[in-house]
Amino acid sequence: MTALTTRLPSRFLPVLATVVLFALTFGVGSVRYEGFASGQVIANLFIDNAFLIVLAVGMTFVILSGGIDLSVGSVVALSTMVTAAGLRAGWPVPLVIIAVLVIGSTLGLLMGLVIHKFDIQPFIVTLAGMFLARGLCFLISVESVSIKDTTFRSVATAVIELPGGVTITYNVVIAVLVVLAALYVLHRTRFGRATYAVGGNEQSALLMGLPTARVKVGVYVISGFCSALAGLLFSLYMLSGYGLHAVGMELDAIAAVVIGGTLLAGGVGYVLGSLTGVLVLGTIQTLISFQGTLSSWWTKIVIGALLLVFIAVQRGMIRGRRRQGAVAA
Amino acid sequence: MTESSPPIVEMRGISLAFPGVKALQDVDFRLFPGEVHALMGENGAGKSTLIKTLTGVHTPDSGSVLLAGESVAFSSPGQAQQAGISTVYQEVNLCANLTVAENILLGREPRKFGGIDFPAMRARAAEVLARIGVHIDPASVLETHPIAVQQLVAIARAIAVDCRVLVLDEPTSSLDAGEVAELFRIMRVLRDEGVAILFVSHFLDQVYEIADRMTVLRNGTLVGEHLTKDLDRRALISAMIGRELGALEAIEDASERHSVSGPVLVRAEGLGRRGAIAPFDLDIRAGEVVGLAGLLGSGRTELARLLFGADKADSGRLIVDGTPLHLRGPRSAIAAGIAFCSEDRKGEGLVADLSIRDNLVLAMQAARGWSRPVPRKLKDQLVEKYLAALDIRPANPDALVRTLSGGNQQKVLLARWLVTEPRLLILDEPTRGIDIGAKAQIQQLVTTLAAEGTAVLFISAEMEEVVRIADRIVVLRDRHKIAELDGGSTIDQVVELIAGDPVPEEVAS
């Protein structure tokens, strides 16, 4: 067997498809609307979706390992609430940031431990986590709490100028750093490869002596950390804390990951795919807002349709690969 | 192989119980450096449990494990691996979504600047693969390779570290003859390097070919440890099944062949499926046992699946009782009186979480549809009849099938089809991975069924078994039917055909 026949370009197909889709939607926008194809519109895509990018990165880890995390939207809400309430109580900004990240990671750790130690389905455990985080928001305050801290506000409004007059916020920098870190961890570290292995076949990974327990708990810690970080970014974006922030955002994160070409069954997928997935979702929203006459619910319908297309494509690929395997055997 | 050196592994008084089962009772086991040691026993004898106790999957309730004279207690396979105990399991326990190189080296990958050094990893993997004579691209994804190659990759993984103890738990069940020879060559090399090899196989020929010493288990207890040269097959088999060999001999007596000249029940004309099996012709008569012989991957299972409609044929037709039958799926085959016991009992056969009773009537119920349940009384009668007839244990119809041993599971699967009174029974490897007692019972059953007029298509990797049971043998090679032989043929004839010597013209199809 030669290298040519055994290498599988089809593994990259979904990601490629996502990139093409992004180019297409963006292309449609640039052709139809003046001012769409500007660097700033692209920058705005990142600015408006920085929190979702961070969230999708965390979700990618979980889904790659074969799990799912429904709690991320609620943890974002809880983080905005802790941020807002902390700042209102006069905590210094660094302390607030540390508190938020610690809370998010701890929630992730707890969920991961319950999932791993007691063998309860991730779906149910993170659903409980979702309820818990949302409920905790309302324990802090039922009302929306606005953020008035000047340091925080100055960070939120600060912009970085890029060549070409394009401006971005610090949110974007953080999101990009998170993506880079995730790339390194997933592809260059033992933990990352073990994450793929656990998603591919957990029993085998265990028998291969890989640290499955660390992976299974670790991905939820990462997801919890990312959710908390996304919550901080969301606080910077909204400048308020509210228990009803980010309702349903877990679905957006899952949709972005799936549209990005990651198999929900685990084991196959890429962080860059998830990033592109977020950008596709963002572009669609931008398109609909540029259109003006289309109502917002079309976003949901289009996302649903996209999900469908990508799932069907993945399904076809899995079948194709099986057939290929059968012929090889 | 010498007893002068102390054993590398010594297990003393190992006991382990699972809820309701005493898996191991006070078992002693020792393994010397530089020997191939076969662990023998029927299914349920405790072989797998003993291995898993050694490799850290299970923790014994009592007893001690000594590695090189030092007491050890592994709590995970990873720890055992670090101590030099590598394991290759029967089912390929690798991650099919990762590359070959990762599968070989993950967990001990070369690193650079804190990250995994992929070029070095591929180079190292290629070295290891070359050592066992496998030439595939280390960067290719594992699932693009056939199972047999994946098995060799598993072995490459096991020997990629300097292992002191290599455990091979039925590694040969998915390898063809050439690959087995290759594996044995590797085993001898490793043995001569001083590695202690623990080998489990159901193929007695292989055991006698490669093993220096064997330990026999039965029902979770130790029967004895012998040098291979001191224990002949008969003695070994009696030790394993713990009873006289009447059953096996009876089968051999019943093996007088009769040529069946009844009407053709099922006829395949040019039936085939691309990538699975080339178009073939086949007649099966009522009361006839047709054996399918061929190596793994020769298209045995694929042929059977076409006859049952489990896969759709893309050429040819199937004629039952002289009428063409369009198979839309298993249901139409079942309606025509065809039954199929898959080789993959767990995956495609039994419904593990349902009771013996439910599994027994499943096919019958499915044929009746959900709206007409099998009457309770009939159900009880059937269950009672087949529990007794096939000697299924435990004889408790409410026991969940998952709790049964391999042999008993196979019998439940058989019974499910016997309940439907099929006219053609397709048995794909019905005796694989089950103990000798159950094997004999199933072989006996096939003979009886045929005598009663049922047509049987019998598939087995054990050529000896096919030759002994079949009235006619269909030989497959490389997804083609290459010959049909009379029942009186010998293994040598079959092997000659499969080995690929010039194909006689009259049988080339």
Place this chain on the structure above:
Amino acid sequence: MKNRLLWPGIALVALLLLNLVVTPSFFALRIQDGHLYGGLVDVLKNGAPTLLIAIGMTLVIATRGIDLSVGAVAAIAAAVTCVHIGTSPDIGTALVGMAIALVLCAALGLWNGFLVAGLGIQPIIATLVLMTAGRGIAMLVTEGQIITVNNDAYRQVGAGFVVLPISILISLAVLGLVALATRKTALGMLIEAVGVNPEASRLAGVRARTIIWTVYVFAAVCAGIAGLMISSNVSAADANSNGLWIEMDAILAVVIGGTSLAGGRYSLAGTLLGAMIIQTLTTTVYTIGVATEVTLVFKAVVVITVCLIQSPKARAALSFRKVAVS
């Protein structure tokens, strides 16, 4: 089997007792105008939609599936019916509207079934499609407005009484019918067989696809009826909030009731208990005077507790008994 229902049962009794302590009149029942009123009746009435959806969900989960789209389907049913009724007070219009809605729901169920059984897509993701798009469709139907109706016949579905609330009578009737249909026929056994091992079932001649298809259609119709109850109760359809997160409550009810998300063996009685636990919890939080939003915290605690108690591993850890490593 009985053991499986023990803990959910204890949890429900404990919750009810807690209510009794907080509000001594909780168990009091009174009859007014031939209607039964009281704390328990309220629990039943408010829990009816969740119970109904959970019944459908039980069968879906038993086949190894899950249906995330039920909340969106409920919203669509409510939207379609209310838009059809409009300003008409006519009983005929109400009936036709409901019929259209339920037929549409059955079609949506067929769609889910097609993705799962036809294309072989993982249920969680297959139904995620409709979960995401469905609410958009419901908003499309109502054009983003809250549609209020004034139709007595329609109001009966969710707010009417025949001694007991009509909604709970409907849910219990469906529960009874399903229990009967699965016990007296072989449907239950075949659903479990498909759930435990779909391929083995197919090779044994079971019409696995038909069965999967059936349960998704049934779940969607249950969701539709539940959507009607919810909107009928307030005589309005709100595409945004009708049936929001009810799929999560329904899944919780099923899991609390002891049916494994891994498919196979299921328990309808368990689902009934599970749905009642969830509703009683909500009511309890309300009656003890905590902000309703905080119910979520208690829900999380109950879910985790019940799941831990049911998890063999957790039990083993608690009792320090040895378990087999599977």
